[in-house]
Amino acid sequence: MDLLTLARGPILQWALVIFVVGTVWRLAGILLLRRKPDYTEPRSTHTWRGAANLIVKRTVPKREFAAQTAFGNTIGYVFHIGLAVVVFGFVPHILFIKSLTGLSWPGLPSGIVYVVGALTVAALVAALVRRISNPVMRLISNADDYFSWAVTIAPVITGLMAAAHWGGPYPTILAIHVLSVCLLLAWLPFGKLMHAFLVFIARGTTGALFARKGAST
Amino acid sequence: MSATVVNDPVGGVARGVPRPDLRQDMQGEMPAQERVDIAMRHFVRDFGAVAATYMESCVHCGMCAEACHFYVQTGDPKYTPIWKIEPFKQAYKREAGPFALFMRALGLKRKVTIEELQEWQELIYDSCTMCGRCTLICPMGIDIAALVSLARHGMHKAGLVPHELWAAAERGEREGSPLGATPKVLKERIEWIADEDDVDIHLDKEHADVLVTMSSIEIQKYPQAMAAVAKVLNHLGMSWTIRSDGYEATNFGLLSGNADWQRDMSMKMIKAAIACKAKLLLLPECGHAYTAMRWQGANVYGQPLPFKVRHISEFLGEHITDGSLRLKKGLNKTVTFHDPCQVARRGGVFEAPRVVLAALGAEVHEMKDNRSMNWCCGGGGGVISIHRADAIRYKAFEIKMRQVEDTGAEMLVTSCSNCRLSFDDSQAHFHWDKTAHSLLEAVADNLDDTPPARSVAPAAIVNPYREAPAP
Numbered sequence: 001m002d003l004l005t006l007a008r009g010p011i012l013q014w015a016l017v018i019f020v021v022g023t024v025w026r027l028a029g030i031l032l033l034r035r036k037p038d039y040t041e042p043r044s045t046h047t048w049r050g051a052a053n054l055i056v057k058r059t060v061p062k063r064e065f066a067a068q069t070a071f072g073n074t075i076g077y078v079f080h081i082g083l084a085v086v087v088f089g090f091v092p093h094i095l096f097i098k099s100l101t102g103l104s105w106p107g108l109p110s111g112i113v114y115v116v117g118a119l120t121v122a123a124l125v126a127a128l129v130r131r132i133s134n135p136v137m138r139l140i141s142n143a144d145d146y147f148s149w150a151v152t153i154a155p156v157i158t159g160l161m162a163a164a165h166w167g168g169p170y171p172t173i174l175a176i177h178v179l180s181v182c183l184l185l186a187w188l189p190f191g192k193l194m195h196a197f198l199v200f201i202a203r204g205t206t207g208a209l210f211a212r213k214g215a216s217t
Numbered sequence: 218m219s220a221t222v223v224n225d226p227v228g229g230v231a232r233g234v235p236r237p238d239l240r241q242d243m244q245g246e247m248p249a250q251e252r253v254d255i256a257m258r259h260f261v262r263d264f265g266a267v268a269a270t271y272m273e274s275c276v277h278c279g280m281c282a283e284a285c286h287f288y289v290q291t292g293d294p295k296y297t298p299i300w301k302i303e304p305f306k307q308a309y310k311r312e313a314g315p316f317a318l319f320m321r322a323l324g325l326k327r328k329v330t331i332e333e334l335q336e337w338q339e340l341i342y343d344s345c346t347m348c349g350r351c352t353l354i355c356p357m358g359i360d361i362a363a364l365v366s367l368a369r370h371g372m373h374k375a376g377l378v379p380h381e382l383w384a385a386a387e388r389g390e391r392e393g394s395p396l397g398a399t400p401k402v403l404k405e406r407i408e409w410i411a412d413e414d415d416v417d418i419h420l421d422k423e424h425a426d427v428l429v430t431m432s433s434i435e436i437q438k439y440p441q442a443m444a445a446v447a448k449v450l451n452h453l454g455m456s457w458t459i460r461s462d463g464y465e466a467t468n469f470g471l472l473s474g475n476a477d478w479q480r481d482m483s484m485k486m487i488k489a490a491i492a493c494k495a496k497l498l499l500l501p502e503c504g505h506a507y508t509a510m511r512w513q514g515a516n517v518y519g520q521p522l523p524f525k526v527r528h529i530s531e532f533l534g535e536h537i538t539d540g541s542l543r544l545k546k547g548l549n550k551t552v553t554f555h556d557p558c559q560v561a562r563r564g565g566v567f568e569a570p571r572v573v574l575a576a577l578g579a580e581v582h583e584m585k586d587n588r589s590m591n592w593c594c595g596g597g598g599g600v601i602s603i604h605r606a607d608a609i610r611y612k613a614f615e616i617k618m619r620q621v622e623d624t625g626a627e628m629l630v631t632s633c634s635n636c637r638l639s640f641d642d643s644q645a646h647f648h649w650d651k652t653a654h655s656l657l658e659a660v661a662d663n664l665d666d667t668p669p670a671r672s673v674a675p676a677a678i679v680n681p682y683r684e685a686p687a688p
C-alpha cells in the first residue's frame with residue numbers, strides 16, 4: 001500500500017475511531033459527574049432559555065468589552081470562519097464527505113477557497129504571534145495551546161501545498177495533507193480543541209444557572 | 218517558580234502598586250506535602266459536573282484579564298482571572314479529569330507544590346473579590362468566580378488563608394460575629410440605638426412573620442441601619458424580630474472558604490427563622506450575605522427553606538411597587554447607585570434599588586458601567602479585611618472613583634455595608650469628597666406617615682422579583 005492509500009484508508013479510520021471514542025470519553029467524564037440538586041427558590045424557571053440565550057449571545061462580545069477584545073476576536077472570527085469555509089466549501093472536500101456520508105452540496109469556486117485558506121493561515125499566524133507577544137497570553141499558555149495551534153494550521157498549509165502542486169509529488173503531498181487531518185481528528189478530544197464541543201456545554205451551564213438567579217449574562 | 222520569588226512570580230512589576238510585604242500566612246502545623254494533598258483533596262471533593270465543565274473549557278484566550286479591576290489597574294498578567302486558579306486547574310487535570318490517568322502516567326501535569334500554593338494565596342484571596350465581572354467576558358462562558366470560591370475551600374483546609382480573613386472567620390464561628398458583635402453586644406447596641414433614635418426594635422420575639430438579620434459591619438459601624446430597618450418595618454406594620462440566636466448574615470465561612478463554618482453560620486439564621494415561624498428572612502445591606510443565604514442557604518439546609526429570603530433592597534422595591542411603603546420625595550437631588558456585585562450581577566437584583574430611588578424623588582445618573590457591568594468597589598469577598606491587599610484595593614478603587622465622578626451626581630448610594638466600608642476606607646485614603654450612603658437609611662429618613670391617598674398602587678412599575686435581566 002502506498003502512503004496515500006494508507007492515509008486515506010486505515011489511518012483515517014483509526015483517527016476517526018480515536019476521535020469518536022475520545023470525545024465520548026471526555027464528555028462522559030464531565031457530564032456524568034454529580035449534579036447537586038438546587039433547593040433555592042428560583043427567580044426564573046426558564047433555565048433552558050437562559051442556556052440557549054447565552055450560547056448564542058456570547059458569540060458576540062458585550063458592548064462594554066468590544067474595544068478591548070476587538071483584535072483577538074477579529075483574528076478568531078477570521079480563522080474559525082475560514083476553516084469552516086475551506087472544510088465545507090471546497091469541492092474535493094465535499095466529494096470526500098459525499099463518499100463517506102452520501103451528503104453533498106454545491107461548492108465554492110476553488111479560487112475563493114484558496115484565498116480564504118491563505119487568510120486562515122494569516123489569521124492563525126497572527127493568533128500565534130499574539131499568544132507569544134501578549135504578556136497575559138504568554139503567561140497562561142501551555143504546551144496544549146501551541147500543539148493545538150500547530151495541529152490546526154497543518155491541514156490548511158498542506159492543503160494549500162497540494163492545491164498548488166508545490167513541495168513534492170502530488171500524491172505524497174496529498175497523503176501528508178490527509179495525515180495532518182488525521183492528526184487533527186485524533187488530537188481534538190484530548191486538548192483544548194475540544195472547545196468545539198465544550199463551548200456549548202460551558203455557555204449553556206452558565207446561561208442556565210444565571211437565568212435561574214435572574215442574574216445577568 | 219521557587220519559594221524565593223514568591224513575591225513576583227512572573228517578573229511583572231505592577232504599575233504603581235507597591236509589592237505586598239513578603240508574607241504568607243499559614244494556620245496549623247502540618248508537613249508541607251500534607252498541606253498540598255489536603256488542599257487538592259478538598260478542592261476536588263466538591264467537584265461536580267459544573268465545575269468540571271468550567272475546568273475543561275478554557276481556551277487560554279486571555280480575555281478575562283480585561284474584565285478584572287485588579288488586572289486592568291495594574292497591567293500585571295498574574296492577575297488574569299483564570300491564572301488565579303492555575304494550580305487547581307493543574308491538580309484537577311492530574312487528579313480528577315477524564316484523562317487523569319494519562320496525565321499522571323505520562324507525567325504531563327506536574328504535582329503542585331506547597332510553594333506554588335503559598336504564592337497563589339495572594340491571587341486567590343487578596344486580588345479576587347469574587348465579583349464575577351470576568352464571567353461576563355469569557356467567550357466560553359466559564360464562571361471563573363465560582364472556581365475561585367472552590368479553590369478557597371482547598372486553601373482553607375490546607376491552612377493557607379490570609380491571616381486577618383482567617384481570624385475574622387474563626388471569630389465568627391466561635392463568637393457568632395467576625396467583628397465582635399456577640400449576642401451581648403448586639404443587645405447593648407440595639408438598646409442604645411433604639412433609645413437614641415426613639416424607635417421600637419423588636420429583639421427575640423417568640424413569633425414573627427419577618428426575621429430581620431444584620432451585618433456585623435452595621436451593628437458595629439453603621440448602627441443607624443438597625444434603626445432604619447426597624448422604622449421601615451414598623452411603618453409597614455409588620456410583625457418582625459431580630460433574634461440573638463440568628464442575626465449575623467455576613468458569612469465569613471463563605472469568604473474564607475470554610476464550608477463547615479459557612480454551614481454553621483447559615484444554619485443559625487435558618488433555625489432562628491424556623492423557630493419564630495418566619496415567612497420571610499430579610500437580609501441586610503450586604504452582598505455576600507445574599508449569595509450565602511439567597512442562593513446557597515437552601516442547599517446548606519438540604520431542602521427548600523420554609524420561608525422566603527429577600528435582600529432589603531428587593532423588599533423595599535416590592536413594597537413601594539405594591540403601594541404599601543409610601544415615601545416622601547425627600548431625596549430631590551442627582552444620585553448615582555453603586556450596584557453591589559453579589560446582589561446585582563450575581564444575585565439578579567437590578568431594578569429594585571432604582572424603583573426605590575425614583576420613589577425618593579432622586580434623579581438617577583447611572584455610571585457608565587452599571588447593573589451587571591458595574592465595577593466592584595475592590596473590597597468584596599473578604600479583600601477589605603486583608604491589610605496586605607490595601608495597595609491593590611486602592612488601585613482598583615480608582616476605577617470606581619472615576620466612574621462616580623463622571624456621573625456628576627451629587628450623592629452616591631449603595632445597598633451593601635461592606636461596599637460602604639470599602640468606600641469609606643478608600644474615601645479617607647484618597648481624601649475624596651464622596652461618601653457612599655445607604656439606600657435603606659435614605660428610605661427610613663423619608664417615610665411618609667400621612668394617611669394614604671385613595672389610589673396608591675403605581676401601575677406602571679414591574680414586579681422587581683420577576684424583572685428581566687438587565688440588557
Ligand code: HEM
Pocket residue numbers: 072073075076077080083127128131145148149152184193195196197199276278356357
Ligand atoms: C464549533 C464551534 C467553535 C466555536 C464556537 C469556537 C470558538 C472559539 C473561541 C471563542 C475561541 C477563543 C477566542 C479566540 O482565540 O478567538 C477559540 C479559539 C480557538 N479555536 Fe475555536 N471554536 C470552534 C471550533 C473550532 C475548531 C473545529 C477548531 C479547529 C479545528 C478550532 C480551533 C481553535 C484554535 C486553534 C483556537 C485558539 C487560537 C489561539 O491560539 O488563540 N475551533 N475558538
Ligand code: HEM
Pocket residue numbers: 008083086087090092093096113114116117118155156157158159160161162163174177178181184
Ligand atoms: C485551503 C486549504 C485546503 C486546501 C486547498 C485543500 C485541498 C485539498 C485537496 C486538493 C484535496 C484532495 C482531494 C482529492 O483529490 O481527493 C483535499 C482532501 C482533503 N482535505 Fe483538504 N484542503 C484544505 C484544507 C483542509 C482542512 C482544513 C481540512 C480539515 C480540517 C481538510 C480535510 C481534507 C480531507 C478530509 C480530504 C480528503 C482526503 C481524501 O480524498 O481522502 N482540508 N484537500
Ligand code: SF4
Pocket residue numbers: 284285286287297298299301344345346347348349350351352361362365593
Ligand atoms: S471575580 Fe472579579 S476580582 Fe475575581 S478575577 Fe473575576 S473580575 Fe477579577
Ligand code: SF4
Pocket residue numbers: 274275276277278279280281282299354355356357358359361
Ligand atoms: S476568558 Fe475564559 S476561555 Fe479565555 S482565558 Fe479567560 S477563562 Fe479561559
